[in-house]
Amino acid sequence: MGLACAKVLVEQGIAFQGFELHADVGGLWDISGPRSTMYESAHLISSRTKTEFRDFPMDPGVADYPSHRVLKAYFHAFADRFDLRRHYRFNAEVLRCEPLDAGGWRVTWREGGAEHDGLFSGVMIANGTLSEPNMPRFEGRFDGALIHSAQYRHPDQMRGKRVLVIGGGNSGCDIVVDAVHHGECADLSLRRGYHFVPKYVFGKPADTLGGLPLPMWLKRRVDGMILRWFAGDPQRVGFPQPDHKLYESHPVVNSLAIFHAGHGDIRIRPDIARFDGRTVHFKDGTQADYDLVIAATGYLLHYPFIDRDLLNWQGAAPHLFLNCLHPTRDDLFVMGMVEATGLGWQGRHEQA
Template sequence: MSHASVTPHTSSDAADVLDAPTREKVLVVGAGPAGLAAAAALKALRVPFDLVDGNKDVGGIWNEEREDSPVWPAMEMVSSTRFTQYEDMIQPVSFPPFLRPGQMAKYLRAYAARYELTDHFLPKVSVRTATPFDEEGVWQVELSNGKVAVYSALVAAHGISGRPHLPRWASEVPDEVRTLHAAQWTGSDGLEGKRVLIVGSGQSAADIAVDAARRALEVRWSVRTGHWVVPRSIGGRPGDVAASHEPSLLGPLNEKIAEQAVRRTIGDPQSLGLPRPSASLLEDAVIISDELAPRIRDGRVTPTGDVESIAADATVSFSAGAEYTPDVIVFATGYEQASEYLPEDVVPRTADGELDLFLGTFPRGRDNLVLLGQQRVNGGVLPLLVEQADVAAYALHAMRSGSAQAEEFRRIRERGDSEVPAHEAREESGVRGKLESLLPGRREDQRSDAGAAAASRSTGASAASRSAGASRDEGLVPFVDRDRLLGRLRFVRGLFA
């Protein structure tokens, strides 16, 4: 597959597009994996839209030139290419099983070019404010180029890394200690001779601890919540691929088999000095890493307890009684569920501070707003983003026509997630098939391979994809059970298909 580069529009191009009437259009905010999925789905249903992003190219956080990206060049994705691709365009066979950011960026640019999504793309244009006018059923949007436009609906695909979360004691860190959030991590260069403290219990904290250990003098890892550590590969295959083939009818036996396999390859978390996991392996928000256990065992990374306090001389006290004086503190403490351009009262919150979204996507009582990708999952999130985007496109299309399907969707939306049964994956790929049919000479080989991948995703319980609610502060981006949410989205998609 060739990686066609995207030729961005100039600022004058953007002005020309926005000068045209936009009232009947949908505005997609963010040109990362979720935004591209939404753009492709809307195009397949012939719903007019604009796609905006503050960067000059598509790709979202995987864009190599984006300064505020929470990924770094040497990082490897924890989900394999099998679960990091759109159903209608497979990853190049020349790519390794686990991609680096630059490779994912090339794939996303190629996808946008293939379906001519860049014809709708306004580069270096971000949204400053978005105000709903409920009586008219439209949004007034102020853009970074000074334009004010009116759109019929808004698809918020801005991602989850816009507002980093810091613990309360972060404000007490002395000035002589360098502090940064995981979103600012660019690699371990410059850490030679430094004593580094990583704060956080999840995947990002583990990845940064391993990366920091390549150059730092010492690395301490403050872990509050225990999680299972699982290998990237099982039996010579990527772990998420192997897990997708496990027999789902074995039930609890699957869990015992999986835990025994992890104990043989990596060991119990407690044997590494980590807290005991609060959930079983198949229900845990696992850490996927081949390098973490060796780094802990050779002393390059030392787990510690939760931080209790930090003194004026930068001495950190831990719950286990130990102390440490770092030169650098990295907060891998998650992100808050928030948007800088949406009014706070547009989407209500639950008692836990989470956004109250039907299927993690749709605000109740609001027909012209969709939020994509506001969850964390283990393994590949792209299948979830695609399903959310497909259902969103179908729903927005139905709302425009005032069909009976729209009324049924509203009824189910107001009843809530618990009323929606999980639904086995269908063989067809939803709105993707409609988009593919718009291309001359569609690629049957890609569709069959993608269909097989989609089918494998829906069978079995995946140790690399299931996640339970890990302990966290209120208002942070939540972990969800990906397979359960996918099942419910597919059921609702059936209303429109």
């Protein structure tokens, strides 16, 4: 999101200073970054052509669903093509953004072991939405390793261990499939069901087959029928019934979790009641022992460098016009708080 904002600011002739915590561009797609939540097996869940920037397409030889390493290289090339790095301070951590009575903002950052500050006409926040783990609280104590999926990097962390993954979103399904191949066992604990979308339909990436725009009620009916043809019924292999309609929540784009559940490689478990040593008690009265529990339970919006009151924070998120514009200030913007099917990075570019 930050690079999309930087590119648009350059195109509009607006002078700006970018700050990046890491040593280079790439954001969460750079697995070596200090705030990256990437893992080795991660790939795009939307296809290349539906995700790329329109004026900077990926090479046609790139896979339909490229890996995080390919995407890191893509963002590096994007920054080179539009000469964006010269506008950034790297290894710079923004500490505070404070509005001034006379107008403008004082921004304080840490760089090179020292604090610095500067005055700016406005602030555009684009630090991403997938970096602050949402770690639930559990009853009891677990004596094995309990981590959030943000701390999961490599399948070696699972080797020889009995693994329980909590949460069946896209990351959770990726990680439990890793556990099939590298762990001693692979269980998946779910509070609710999900709609599954296979990555390929009729031999093509599923998101490239949208066709004509349809009313939502008809799109749900048509797409639901296609999904039943190609993904089958996840309830047959143990997944719970979804508690929401198709497209009311982001679907899980994964073909392998259902495949492995159908082969008995993944056991579907209900929600957790409590921990007791290495034993996990589930809400249906069953229990099992594990060495590693990974909570793939999502992320929280996190802007620690600015007072929440300045963001018109309500509930779990800032309350902004178009999820971007402050209702009373014309010098404060929050980018990236949008999610929609088919949005891709071009959608972020258009928001900027």
